[in-house]
Amino acid sequence: MNNHKVFKMAFASVYPHYIAKAEKKNRTKAEVDAIIFWLTGYTETDLQxxxxxxxxxENFFAKAPQINPNITKITGVICGYRVEEIEDPLMQQIRYLDKLIDELAKGKSIDKILRK
Known part of the structure; x- marks a missing residue:
């Protein structure tokens, strides 16, 4: 997929898929939101x-109050790419979020997902 199209895609169009993926594995919207808040520094009001x-x-990440400094602790493969090796900073941030949601859906504890 063209990166530019991904960057211009509304976060709202993907957010329900994150929740559905989590809920399909008996995880919650609150856990998805906690991951987003941890990663970006956004609050519930900001997210709404x-x-x-x-x-x-593009603006979701560009305007994030604070990208978590522990983001570099997120490693592994998502969509066939090692997240720590993705060169485009924005695509890397998107894939970090994908990776965290994937870890949630795979049953990892929220403390481990949030690199505590």
Missing amino acids: QILDNKTDF
């Missing part, structure tokens, strides 16, 4: 505005 405004991924 992002969803309401159909903010794209």
